[in-house]
Amino acid sequence: MAKTIEEKQYLVRYKADKKSHLTILNHEKCATECEGQICTLFCPGDVYKWEGDRMFVGYEGCHECGSCRIGCPNDNIKWEYPLGGHGIVFRLA
Amino acid sequence: MPEKFDVIVVGAGPAGAACANVCAKNGLKVLLIERGEYPGSKNVMGGILYRKQTEEIVPEFWKEAPIERPVVEQRFWLLEKESMVSMGYKGKEWAQEPYNNFTVLRAQFDQWFAKKAVEQGALLINETVVLECIVEGGKVVGVRTDRPDGDIYADVVVLADGVNSLLAKSLGFHKEFKPDQVALCAMEVLNMPKGKINDRFGLEGNEGCSVEIFGDATQGQLGTAFLYTNKDSINIGVGTTLSGMIRAKVKPYELLEYVKNHPMIRPYIHDGEPAEYLAHLIPEGGYYAIPKLTGNGVLVIGDAAQLVNAIHREGSNMAMSSGKMAAEAIIKAKQNNDFSEVGLDSYRTSIYDSFIGKDLKKYKDLTHTFEANPQYLNEYIPLMNRAASQFFTIDGTPKREKQAKIMQSFTAGRGKLGVVKDMYQAWKVMK
Numbered sequence: 001m002a003k004t005i006e007e008k009q010y011l012v013r014y015k016a017d018k019k020s021h022l023t024i025l026n027h028e029k030c031a032t033e034c035e036g037q038i039c040t041l042f043c044p045g046d047v048y049k050w051e052g053d054r055m056f057v058g059y060e061g062c063h064e065c066g067s068c069r070i071g072c073p074n075d076n077i078k079w080e081y082p083l084g085g086h087g088i089v090f091r092l093a
Numbered sequence: 094m095p096e097k098f099d100v101i102v103v104g105a106g107p108a109g110a111a112c113a114n115v116c117a118k119n120g121l122k123v124l125l126i127e128r129g130e131y132p133g134s135k136n137v138m139g140g141i142l143y144r145k146q147t148e149e150i151v152p153e154f155w156k157e158a159p160i161e162r163p164v165v166e167q168r169f170w171l172l173e174k175e176s177m178v179s180m181g182y183k184g185k186e187w188a189q190e191p192y193n194n195f196t197v198l199r200a201q202f203d204q205w206f207a208k209k210a211v212e213q214g215a216l217l218i219n220e221t222v223v224l225e226c227i228v229e230g231g232k233v234v235g236v237r238t239d240r241p242d243g244d245i246y247a248d249v250v251v252l253a254d255g256v257n258s259l260l261a262k263s264l265g266f267h268k269e270f271k272p273d274q275v276a277l278c279a280m281e282v283l284n285m286p287k288g289k290i291n292d293r294f295g296l297e298g299n300e301g302c303s304v305e306i307f308g309d310a311t312q313g314q315l316g317t318a319f320l321y322t323n324k325d326s327i328n329i330g331v332g333t334t335l336s337g338m339i340r341a342k343v344k345p346y347e348l349l350e351y352v353k354n355h356p357m358i359r360p361y362i363h364d365g366e367p368a369e370y371l372a373h374l375i376p377e378g379g380y381y382a383i384p385k386l387t388g389n390g391v392l393v394i395g396d397a398a399q400l401v402n403a404i405h406r407e408g409s410n411m412a413m414s415s416g417k418m419a420a421e422a423i424i425k426a427k428q429n430n431d432f433s434e435v436g437l438d439s440y441r442t443s444i445y446d447s448f449i450g451k452d453l454k455k456y457k458d459l460t461h462t463f464e465a466n467p468q469y470l471n472e473y474i475p476l477m478n479r480a481a482s483q484f485f486t487i488d489g490t491p492k493r494e495k496q497a498k499i500m501q502s503f504t505a506g507r508g509k510l511g512v513v514k515d516m517y518q519a520w521k522v523m524k
């Protein structure tokens with residue numbers, strides 16, 4: 001049973017672009033104005049990782065769900081679609 | 094590629110493919126643009142496809158569409174930590190034409206459904222993102238894509254770009270959706286041999302079962318979980334409003350694991366082989382969140398227009414119907430050669446006059462009421478479980494005494510008046 005998020009993410013096919021489609025606009029804000037760095041909690045692809053004092057964005061594993069754009073309390077994420085044909089590729093449901 | 098189209102449809106989900114189909118069938122020159130590798134490669138749903146609205150686009154589609162199973166049983170589970178109250182209906186008539194609904198796998202169904210639009214004459218191009226609408230003189234006249242020399246022109250642009258409709262937002266048709274207007278869902282496909290699925294769900298042959306799960310599955314947040322049977326796999330998923338997810342500080346995939354390991358659910362899915370993990374938003378803002386639907390040279394359909402009935406998990410059917418209504422309005426506009434907002438306005442009125450507008454209006458306060466009154470989920474479902482347990486436990490207590498005790502337990506928490514008020518409120522938002 002795929003228990004951990006790493007195991008789950010291995011089930012998904014990605015055609016990652018070289019360039020990120022997700023950009024943190026102001027890294028300072030994540031450190032000072034966001035209690036708990038909530039995008040690290042609700043992102044279903046575990047894309048956001050808070051490493052001490054800076055946000056790392058593993059855009060390659062993004063499901064393109066849009067939650068971080070809507071859920072970031074500081075409007076701090078520039079959210080675009082990956083280039084045509086890139087990004088997540090679902091095969092089933 | 095011709096210089097100019099009658100219609101450009103952005104997004105080849107159920108909404109866009111339905112609209113393209115009906116437009117092309119009526120002789121319009123249609124371009125359908127999809128950003129994914131193929132239609133369906135970006136799309137997610139639990140998997141229940143309704144017959145009625147699909148049939149209106151492709152008659153007798155079940156004879157050739159890649160459907161999984163016709164659903165013959167619909168179950169509802171009200172979950173507590175270690176128990177559940179279960180209800181449902183099963184009917185053999187649902188196993189026969191014209192059927193009630195089906196389970197489908199979207200990546201497969203959407204490819205097929207878009208192909209039906211192509212067969213009617215629509216041109217489909219994949220792997221192309223529409224970056225913005227080209228606006229001239231206050232009118233949408235085409236789209237700018239991420240292809241080199243990627244500007245394409247049309248009389249009408251239909252935005253069928255789903256819940257993350259950056260295009261409708263950039264035209265100012267709506268503001269960014271709020272975290273309580275969208276539900277974040279995570280789901281998995283678990284492979285399982287057909288015989289095992291049939292044994293566990295009590296099914297025969299290709300009959301399917303759908304289970305809607307309320308209560309403990311969402312750990313007190315507004316939302317639901319589901320369990321749907323495919324041919325030889327099971328879809329299991331859970332979602333809550335994004336605001337609920339944030340409030341509970343629960344990770345969507347951890348909530349999914351919680352559901353998979355719930356003692357009432359685990360026996361149905363254990364030893365299923367994980368095949369895919371998916372996450373997506375559902376626009377659940379309801380009636381009040383419907384954006385502006387028509388503009389000069391532009392229409393918004395499906396999830397992009399928040400046309401989802403969360404209570405009845407209807408989305409793909411509303412997407413298809415709205416696509417059809419948009420197509421009909423475009424055909425009329427073409428006859429009158431008027432693609433202005435006024436010329437396309439019959440789309441807006443059709444939506445509000447149809448089951449879509451009426452159903453969304455009926456439930457307009459529902460999400461808000463449940464979000465503001467967590468007792469429905471947190472108190473009544475556990476109470477119902479305890480009541481059922483007491484009622485069915487044979488311990489020598491006379492039934493009348495039992496019933497009195499159960500009634501007492503219902504009113505003990507919130508008081509008699511509180512319960513009556515809650516019931517009235519629930520009835521009012523559902524009626």
Ligand SMILES: Cc1cc2nc3c(=O)[nH]c(=O)nc-3n(C[C@H](O)[C@H](O)[C@H](O)COP(=O)(O)OP(=O)(O)OC[C@H]3O[C@@H](n4cnc5c(N)ncnc54)[C@H](O)[C@@H]3O)c2cc1C
Pocket residue numbers: 081103104105106107108109126127128129132133135136137138139140141142143221222223224253254255256260278279280330332373374375394395396397401406407408409410412
């Ligand atoms: C977990 C879950 C369970 C669900 N369960 C059910 C269910 O059981 N039954 C049901 O009827 N509904 C269900 N729904 C709702 C249903 O999935 C949606 O309502 C339906 O898919 C909406 O169709 P659509 O065509 O409007 O949007 P989508 O299906 O989202 O299609 C939008 C399309 O547009 C494309 N696109 C977006 N932007 C661009 C762009 N800029 N350029 C080019 N292409 C673009 C996307 O790649 C996509 O193909 C569920 C949803 C979820 C998330």
Ligand code: SF4
Pocket residue numbers: 024029030031033034037038039040048055071072073074075076077
């Ligand atoms: S939610 Fe927004 S502000 Fe908070 S950490 Fe994430 S990106 Fe930064």
Ligand code: SF4
Pocket residue numbers: 022042043044045046047048061062063064065066067068069
């Ligand atoms: S779009 Fe969804 S999956 Fe992608 S980074 Fe944002 S929250 Fe995570």
